[in-house]
Amino acid sequence: MSNSETPREGLPPAVPPVTRRSFLFTLGLGLNAVAAAFLTVPILGYVLSAVFRRKAEQAWIPLGETAHFPERQTRLASYRNPFTRPWDGVTADIPCWVRRLEGDRFQVFAINCAHLGCPVRWFPGSGLFMCPCHGGVYYEDGSVASGPPPRGLFEYEYRVEQSVLWVRGGRTPTLSESV
Amino acid sequence: MARVLKAIGAWLDSRLKLQSLYASSAGHMIPRSSASWWYVLGSGTLVCFVLQIVTGICLALVYVPSTTEAYASLEYLNYQQTLGWFLRATHYWGSNFMVALLTLHMIQVFLFGAYKYPRELTWMIGCMLFLLTLGAAFTGQIMRFDQDAYWGLGIGVSIMGRVPLIGAGLVQAVLGGPIIAGETLSRFFTVHVFLMPGLLIALIFVHLRLVLTRGINEYPVPGQGVDPDSYDEEYEALVEKEGIHFFPDGADKDVIFSALVIGGILACAAILGPEGPGGPPDPTLIDTAPRPDFYFLSLFAVLALMPPAIETFFILGILPLFVLILFAVPFISNRGEKHPSRRPMAVVAVVMAMTTLVTFAALGVRSPWSPVMDAWSGLPLPEATIRNRSPLELAGAAVFQAKQCRNCHAIDGSGGERGPDLGDVATRLTGDQLTRQVLQGGGNMPAYGKHLSPSETTALVAFMRTLHPKGELPARDASVVVTPTTR
Numbered sequence: 001m002s003n004s005e006t007p008r009e010g011l012p013p014a015v016p017p018v019t020r021r022s023f024l025f026t027l028g029l030g031l032n033a034v035a036a037a038f039l040t041v042p043i044l045g046y047v048l049s050a051v052f053r054r055k056a057e058q059a060w061i062p063l064g065e066t067a068h069f070p071e072r073q074t075r076l077a078s079y080r081n082p083f084t085r086p087w088d089g090v091t092a093d094i095p096c097w098v099r100r101l102e103g104d105r106f107q108v109f110a111i112n113c114a115h116l117g118c119p120v121r122w123f124p125g126s127g128l129f130m131c132p133c134h135g136g137v138y139y140e141d142g143s144v145a146s147g148p149p150p151r152g153l154f155e156y157e158y159r160v161e162q163s164v165l166w167v168r169g170g171r172t173p174t175l176s177e178s179v
Numbered sequence: 180m181a182r183v184l185k186a187i188g189a190w191l192d193s194r195l196k197l198q199s200l201y202a203s204s205a206g207h208m209i210p211r212s213s214a215s216w217w218y219v220l221g222s223g224t225l226v227c228f229v230l231q232i233v234t235g236i237c238l239a240l241v242y243v244p245s246t247t248e249a250y251a252s253l254e255y256l257n258y259q260q261t262l263g264w265f266l267r268a269t270h271y272w273g274s275n276f277m278v279a280l281l282t283l284h285m286i287q288v289f290l291f292g293a294y295k296y297p298r299e300l301t302w303m304i305g306c307m308l309f310l311l312t313l314g315a316a317f318t319g320q321i322m323r324f325d326q327d328a329y330w331g332l333g334i335g336v337s338i339m340g341r342v343p344l345i346g347a348g349l350v351q352a353v354l355g356g357p358i359i360a361g362e363t364l365s366r367f368f369t370v371h372v373f374l375m376p377g378l379l380i381a382l383i384f385v386h387l388r389l390v391l392t393r394g395i396n397e398y399p400v401p402g403q404g405v406d407p408d409s410y411d412e413e414y415e416a417l418v419e420k421e422g423i424h425f426f427p428d429g430a431d432k433d434v435i436f437s438a439l440v441i442g443g444i445l446a447c448a449a450i451l452g453p454e455g456p457g458g459p460p461d462p463t464l465i466d467t468a469p470r471p472d473f474y475f476l477s478l479f480a481v482l483a484l485m486p487p488a489i490e491t492f493f494i495l496g497i498l499p500l501f502v503l504i505l506f507a508v509p510f511i512s513n514r515g516e517k518h519p520s521r522r523p524m525a526v527v528a529v530v531m532a533m534t535t536l537v538t539f540a541a542l543g544v545r546s547p548w549s550p551v552m553d554a555w556s557g558l559p560l561p562e563a564t565i566r567n568r569s570p571l572e573l574a575g576a577a578v579f580q581a582k583q584c585r586n587c588h589a590i591d592g593s594g595g596e597r598g599p600d601l602g603d604v605a606t607r608l609t610g611d612q613l614t615r616q617v618l619q620g621g622g623n624m625p626a627y628g629k630h631l632s633p634s635e636t637t638a639l640v641a642f643m644r645t646l647h648p649k650g651e652l653p654a655r656d657a658s659v660v661v662t663p664t665t666r
Contacts (some may be wrong), residue, residue: 048352087245116337126630132467133330146597174346176342
């Protein structure tokens, strides 16, 4: 609070001499820094482990017999996410929209709107996907028809083997990374 | 008896030095003018926080933070646990009161110029407390693990996915895995019950410490501004001249207000009950329209109404800039007048900010941009629109419903509001224009060309040509000469 400078005469010099006490204190600080580093690395590794194993969390998932998906129709399917914890419960059941064009030609869309991730709904009458949150609308091929989405619906890679439809997925799609 | 108590008191005082603790904390001197009804909002917020801690601990006794069990434990709390519904309701209404009172406290501090010299840090810590409270509110909304919580998380990670370069990593770090699942809820639980309350308590201590070191703002007087060079002495002189002890002399109104706050929360809890949980958090149940709690409705609305091209820039650039400006307020205006009557721009800023927030929140409740998902199958057509119509027009009315037009277009006020109300569309568009608009879309309307047969289109347009108010003629092609007899 006071503005008056204390005179510097009579005070010890600005750099105090190294004493045994000050040396041990500095040494102690250094040891603690090392200990803190040894603690921080495992903590970060633990907390951020999900980030590091990210690339590995993609797998082929069966969606069922192709016969379940009539041609020229779009149907809701769901699968159990392969990267799941035993206590995930229903949250690991992930829905998706399967559009069968004809034969083995498919389009499999993520449920999440490309705008902010809400679940889009299919309206066969108008051939549109509509989002209940901010009014994003997509055509049957997943391209944007109206509203705020910056891109079309996220699409799964798919393949058909022995009449079974497989998709490659495993994560929640965002603008940074598709399914 | 009294002698024994006195002896115990003296013994404790000699160990804990309670009298000097009192003198340097609750008993500190404040200007008499600060013991005003306007100054009860901060302590009211603190009362809410204490109530949140108490009720939160109670809820944690029963609540299970696991995606398999959370929903069931919420239902158990609501219906089976003795007074579980009341504790949930008190925690929910306590959070609403806390956000509301904290907002009012900030507005009052802003309008009274209390953030100016020497209370800049008090204001900035207050801003952190505000952000943390909103964070606690959001994570608390996730604890109510229902459909809104699940898809609210989806919105949260979609926003994070927009961050350049590190977006994908950020999403996984927040979710604790590739999808919203067990680890996500554990993470948000940890943040909600350990990290945020801990940080809040620490920062509240700093905030109150600053009230002790730099004093509480004196009631502003027009014409008496702040000059950092002389303010400290003036304040000390003021406290010297007419100071009172905060506790108990200056705390009368705070004490009454805190009882009113608790009473208000308990009354809301008892009468209005707990919030939710809504539908179960099963992602495959997609017939849901997620909405946030009221404090995030305005943001929810802004995200719907903003031009898509600037959206990411707004979220990652403009929003943090707003927060930065909020923190910088004491450095933008550090001295001068405090009284709102001498600071018209400050009043205008508050009125504008609150008008904006309330308007957007009201829009968020109505969500006019969102299609009404069941309007096509659930809403009857107004009788007047189908009475005395030709078979073709009636067929068109059926097409109108079956093709979900109603989800986005109301007729005479009932139906979606995404597109214009079509109750009088015939006065605006000719038959040819209607056909073109329906088939090709445009102006934010999807094209229906692929999903309408020529006969359906003809019927639909014939129906829409009948949609005009009585006594108003439908629009016509001006290039076609109409003789009075042909109409």
